[in-house]
Every structure is written in structure tokens, then in C-alpha cells.
Amino acid sequence: MAYNFRHRSQRVRYEETRDGESDSNSSDLEYSTLIETPRGNGRGRGRGRGRRINRQREREHSLKRRQDNVTRWANRGGRSHRIARRNIVLDSEESNERNNNLEMETAPSSINQEPLPTTTSGISSSQKARRTKKTILSWLTDCRKVEDGDLVNYLTERSGPVTGRINNGAIMCNCCDKEVSVWNFERHNKSDRKQPYKHIQVYRDPELCSLQESLIGAWQKDEEQKRRAMFTYVPKNINVEEPVCLICGNGGEGEYICCHNCPSVYHTSCVNMEGVPYKNWLCHYCICKYCGVGGVSQHLSTCCQCNKKFHWACLQLQDRNCPSLYCGPSCKEIYEKLEGLLGIQNDIDERYSWRVVHKVDTIPGVVPVDENLRMEINAKVAVTWMLMNEVFETIIDQQTGINVVQSVVYSCGSNLRRVNFSRFYTFVIEKDDEMIGAASIRFHGKEIVEMPFIATDEAYRGKGICRLLMGIIESFMCDLKVKNLIIPSNVETTEMWKVKYNFDVVNNKVLKKNISSYNMLMFPRAIRLYKDFFNRKLVDMNAEPDQEI
Ligand SMILES: [Zn+2]
Ligand SMILES: [Zn+2]
Ligand SMILES: [Zn+2]
Ligand SMILES: [Zn+2]
Ligand SMILES: [Zn+2]
Incomplete structure (x- = not known):
């Protein structure tokens, strides 16, 4: 490497x-x-x-x-x-x-969860001691909104509420003398309100505030605001700045073409062109996806799901009933399904659950989100970053200097298409309220979906969490009738993806051409793999975990 x-x-x-x-x-x-x-x-x-x-x-x-x-x-x-x-x-x-x-x-890191030969021997006792649970309480501790040892209680009308103390991303509950999650702490207080953040109070001398208030405070902290800031790209002098191709993620030598309408740059070979055309060229995100016409004189709408542009009239020819927010019924279905699921916990079995997270802004989206849920989802985004940041090497984009994994987790937007990550969602697996696995997913319609990052918490490797997460993602995609899942893999993990998850190297011309019309995250030296859900076997979620997953 x-x-x-x-x-x-x-x-x-x-x-x-x-x-x-x-x-x-x-x-x-x-x-x-x-x-x-x-x-x-x-x-x-x-x-x-x-x-x-x-x-x-x-x-x-x-x-x-x-x-x-x-x-x-x-x-x-x-x-x-x-x-x-x-x-x-x-x-x-x-x-x-x-x-x-x-x-x-750094080398591409589509998966950075190298399996340990055995489940525990790779972790020394000192490492175990240092590991923090990836929970909202841990994030609040990181943001210094709460501290280990802080006294907590639960707001209830019942007499004699159970108290506890914050400890290592959980609550040391006084009724049972065990480390419990906020949800279990609520249950130990015999409440079924299912609003632990609203009703758990933290006493920090001389203040008493709810976890909910702490969440809001933490989300408004400068550091969090910086993390989710939109990146505004200001084009520099072409002689100073090295261009980076949107399709292959490479810079350096080569023949480039720049879109006449936006700052995106492409290798001519990556967009299947021979030589630079004399007329003003427009990229795939600046033209109508149906008729191919674009330019400033055109009235084009932008799809809120895939960000492709289209003429209202062209959409009407395709589907008379599709609202103009979307480029077509597929994007409508994907968007509504993702947003409808946002933040909702789905049980897998008695141990694990999964959910979809994506930063939710105050501006109401197409599917409105309750304020309590909004804060919890945003806190989960921050927790996802704790996990991803621990697992992945820092990847700094050479051209813009942005932190790639962080920007993907926080779905940061940009006027530079290549680093516009606003449509990324994260699928996470949790054990109680502890996040143990996460994968970044972006839908480009039903033909192509990408997943540049998937991670498992170190303490849960070798327990089949990655396979479980892949199984969840695959069945979600199959429900939507998605055809291809694309990942950028590094050389070391390519075999594993092929053998264990039935991926293939992208080398057929039709798929390559198709990919060249989408903005997909790619890293220098990465290998693009795909899984064709229509023709390849899906992951067996119930198989016994083995050492390599
Ligand atoms: Zn208890
Ligand atoms: Zn290229
Ligand atoms: Zn463009
Ligand atoms: Zn059109
Ligand atoms: Zn669309």
C-alpha cells in the first residue's frame, strides 16, 4: 500500500x-x-x-x-x-x-475491515480498555456536553426514579449495577414513552439539562458545523491547479475536457470521446437526461434524488403523473423509500437492528421529520463519523483538500460535482444503541447504486456483521429492483468481494459506458467492482460467521 x-x-x-x-x-x-x-x-x-x-x-x-x-x-x-x-x-x-x-x-478503501484471524486475539487488553462504544452518549462526551461520572435521572411521575451515572458511552444504572443503554435506562424506570433523550436529565453542577438539550448543543458546536459545511469550489488558475477527472478520480497527465456550464473536468477517454470537440461541451449533469439538450438558455429542473437535469416536457412524455421534483418514477420511489425509513429502527433479531441515517436540515424535506427524530438522526450521523473515522485512514481530496470520508458521512454538498456528496445515505447496524457497522450508499436511479465505504467496529469483526449489513442492503435494493451495486475496491480486498459477495470486475463495455454518465466516488488505483443483482447469488444472512467476514 x-x-x-x-x-x-x-x-x-x-x-x-x-x-x-x-x-x-x-x-x-x-x-x-x-x-x-x-x-x-x-x-x-x-x-x-x-x-x-x-x-x-x-x-x-x-x-x-x-x-x-x-x-x-x-x-x-x-x-x-x-x-x-x-x-x-x-x-x-x-x-x-x-x-x-x-x-x-491513500489507497482506496472501499472496505477497511480486514478480518482478524480469530475474533479476539488481535486486540490487546490495552486496546480493549481504550475502545469507546459508538453511541450518542459517547459523541456527547466527545463534545464535552456530558462527562463520565455525571449523575443522570429519568423524569417521571413515579416515585423514586432510578438514577445512574454516565460511563463509557452508556449509563451505569443504580437499580441493576450494570452498564445500560439510554433505552434500557428508560425501561428500568418503568417507562414506555420511548423518548429517552427527552426525559433523561444530566446533572452537571450547577446545571440540570435533558439529553435532548445536550444533543442540540452538541450539533450546534462549531466543530460539527464545520463538518457539515457545504464546500464551495472556486476555480483556480488552470496552470496552478491539477485537474481531477470525475469518472476515474485520477489527475496527472492526460487529455481533459471541462464542462462549459459547471467546473467538472473529465478525461476525454473516460467519457468515450476522441479528442476535444470545438463546440462547447456539456457534462452529463448539465443536460436533460432525456433529450441531451442543455445550456443556460434551457429551463431544466434538477431531480432531488439523483441530481440529474431534465425538461419538464421531456418528463411528461415519459410519465404524466410524476411530480417535477423527480426525473422519473424510479427516483420518486427511491427517494420516498429512503426518506420514509430515515432514522427508524428495524429489528433484525433480538440482538441487532438496522436503520438508514442521513443528515436532516431544518428546512423541511419532501417527507417531513419530527423534531425529536431529527436530532436523533443527526446525532447518529455524528456517531457514524466516530466509527468511520476510527476504521478508515484519513483521505484528503488532493484537489480540494476536503476530508472525503467525513464529507460522505455528513452528506456535504458542493458546486463541484465530483465532491458533491449530498445524496449519500448511511445504512447502519446497531446492537442496542451501539453502532457496530455502517455503509455509505448513493442511488443513481435503479440501474446503478454505489457503496464506497463499509466498516465494522473493531470489536465486532469476525462476527458476520459485514455480511449482515450486506444482506440488509441487498434485500433493500432487490425490493426496489435495483440492478447493479458498484464499489471501488482496493487490490487486497478484490478477491474477498469476488469470492464471498459475488462481485465482478467492471469490464463490460455497456456497464462502463453507463457508469461514465454518473458521478461516482472513485480513488486512484482502485478497482471498480459490481454485483448484478439480477444474475448473481445474494448474500446468505443466516450463514454461520466465518473468520474471513
Ligand atoms: Zn437498572
Ligand atoms: Zn478519467
Ligand atoms: Zn457540467
Ligand atoms: Zn429534454
Ligand atoms: Zn433522478
Whole structure:
């Protein structure tokens, strides 16, 4: 796996340690990064050249050691394992500073949940101690709205309400002396209101406030607002900026074509063109999807589901009854199904449940969402980010500097089509209120759906969670009669996707051409795989979990 680090104003030192080096069963590499932030002019000047050289050597040495480690490990284990965990230690508390200061090009990560050879041996006891449950309470703790040890009670008319204390993303309940979820804490208070966030109160001297109020406060925090901010792209001088192709995700050498109407750039070869045409060329998102005509003089509507444009008259020819919000009945059905399911918990069995999450803004959508549910869904988005951020390497888009995984999780929009992630939804699996698996999904109509990221919490790997999640997603798609699911896979995981999940490499011309008319997340060196639901066997959710899933 190749890394290409570039640093601007800051010194960056990379180190790697291996957890459980002596444990022959361990396949988990721990990778820690230390970023030093500048401490002001005076101290900055104090750093001599000699020291800088030493640091340079140290860095080279450490990078080399790291590569050696990876290679050695690959040889020993018989297969290459991705570095599955990363700790970034920052001098500054402002953790999102790293987005601005560290550019990192990483291999694609359609799946970053390298299976551990056994279910537990890969996790050392110290790692277990550090692991936090991915719950809304953990997020509130991260946002410093609550703290471990805070006293909580449940607002009830009954006498003698049960109290508890916040502990590790859960509540240590005084009635049973166990760590319970907010939902169980509500039950232990003999209430069936099913509104724990509204009725659980946290006492933080001298204040008493409901979890609901804490949720609102946390969501309005600066950091959260930054995470969900829309990215406004301002085109730079073409000589300064390297273009990145929307279809293949690559920059560098090649013949590019720029849309006359929007800032999107494409390789001519990626849009099946021979040479650059003389007339003003419009991309697939700037023309009517039915008649192919576009340009500023045209009155085109934009589909709220797939973002493709269309003439109202052209839509009328297709379907007289379709509302003009959608480009056709398929997008209407997909949108209504997703939005109708938003935030609703669906039980799988007595242990697990799944739900669809997507950031919900205050502006009412087509399907209105209750305010309590809205806050809970948004909090789940933040929890999804906790999980994804722990599992995936940080991927910074080279052209725009945005954090890709984070922007996908928060469904951030942009005027630059390639990094407009507003239509991403996340399918999550939960155990009680703990998020243990998540997958990012974007529908481009019924022909093509993409899933660039799927992750399982480290503590639940090897327990069939990924297969369960895939099973949920597949049956959801089959209900909608979706044909193809497309994923960008890295080289190491391609075989696993082919063998375990019946994916194939995209190499047929028709599908390739079809893909070239959609905005799909792609990474340099990734391999595009697809699963044809009409012709390939679906995942068996009831199969016994094995070591490789
Ligand atoms: Zn209890
Ligand atoms: Zn391209
Ligand atoms: Zn365009
Ligand atoms: Zn048209
Ligand atoms: Zn559409």
C-alpha cells in the first residue's frame, strides 16, 4: 500500500508501532502519527538546520521501517493486510486542523475491515480498555456536553426514579449495577414513552439539562458545523491547479475536457470521446437526461434524488403523473423509500437492528421529520463519523483538500460535482444503541447504486456483521429492483468481494459506458467492482460467521 505524504508549513513525523508483536495471531497494525503544530515565531526560529535534517532522516527511517513491517507481515501472514487502525495524536485540541495541514494520498478503501484471524486475539487488553462504544452518549462526551461520572435521572411521575451515572458511552444504572443503554435506562424506570433523550436529565453542577438539550448543543458546536459545511469550489488558475477527472478520480497527465456550464473536468477517454470537440461541451449533469439538450438558455429542473437535469416536457412524455421534483418514477420511489425509513429502527433479531441515517436540515424535506427524530438522526450521523473515522485512514481530496470520508458521512454538498456528496445515505447496524457497522450508499436511479465505504467496529469483526449489513442492503435494493451495486475496491480486498459477495470486475463495455454518465466516488488505483443483482447469488444472512467476514 502506497502513501504519499506532502506537508506544507508543518513538520510531520510518522511512526509505527505494532501492537502485540509477540502475539503470532495478531494481524492488526497500529499506526500512530504525530503532528507538531508551530508554536509561534520565536520557537520556530530556534529550530536549527541540523535538527531539521535529523528529523528528515528520522522520518525516512521510520517510513522505511514501516514499509518493512508491512512487507514482513505480508510475507509472514501469506497475504497482505491493510493497516486497520490509526491514531493521530495532535498537539492542538482542534482535531480538524489536520485536514488543513496534512495531505495524504491513500489507497482506496472501499472496505477497511480486514478480518482478524480469530475474533479476539488481535486486540490487546490495552486496546480493549481504550475502545469507546459508538453511541450518542459517547459523541456527547466527545463534545464535552456530558462527562463520565455525571449523575443522570429519568423524569417521571413515579416515585423514586432510578438514577445512574454516565460511563463509557452508556449509563451505569443504580437499580441493576450494570452498564445500560439510554433505552434500557428508560425501561428500568418503568417507562414506555420511548423518548429517552427527552426525559433523561444530566446533572452537571450547577446545571440540570435533558439529553435532548445536550444533543442540540452538541450539533450546534462549531466543530460539527464545520463538518457539515457545504464546500464551495472556486476555480483556480488552470496552470496552478491539477485537474481531477470525475469518472476515474485520477489527475496527472492526460487529455481533459471541462464542462462549459459547471467546473467538472473529465478525461476525454473516460467519457468515450476522441479528442476535444470545438463546440462547447456539456457534462452529463448539465443536460436533460432525456433529450441531451442543455445550456443556460434551457429551463431544466434538477431531480432531488439523483441530481440529474431534465425538461419538464421531456418528463411528461415519459410519465404524466410524476411530480417535477423527480426525473422519473424510479427516483420518486427511491427517494420516498429512503426518506420514509430515515432514522427508524428495524429489528433484525433480538440482538441487532438496522436503520438508514442521513443528515436532516431544518428546512423541511419532501417527507417531513419530527423534531425529536431529527436530532436523533443527526446525532447518529455524528456517531457514524466516530466509527468511520476510527476504521478508515484519513483521505484528503488532493484537489480540494476536503476530508472525503467525513464529507460522505455528513452528506456535504458542493458546486463541484465530483465532491458533491449530498445524496449519500448511511445504512447502519446497531446492537442496542451501539453502532457496530455502517455503509455509505448513493442511488443513481435503479440501474446503478454505489457503496464506497463499509466498516465494522473493531470489536465486532469476525462476527458476520459485514455480511449482515450486506444482506440488509441487498434485500433493500432487490425490493426496489435495483440492478447493479458498484464499489471501488482496493487490490487486497478484490478477491474477498469476488469470492464471498459475488462481485465482478467492471469490464463490460455497456456497464462502463453507463457508469461514465454518473458521478461516482472513485480513488486512484482502485478497482471498480459490481454485483448484478439480477444474475448473481445474494448474500446468505443466516450463514454461520466465518473468520474471513
Ligand atoms: Zn437498572
Ligand atoms: Zn478519467
Ligand atoms: Zn457540467
Ligand atoms: Zn429534454
Ligand atoms: Zn433522478
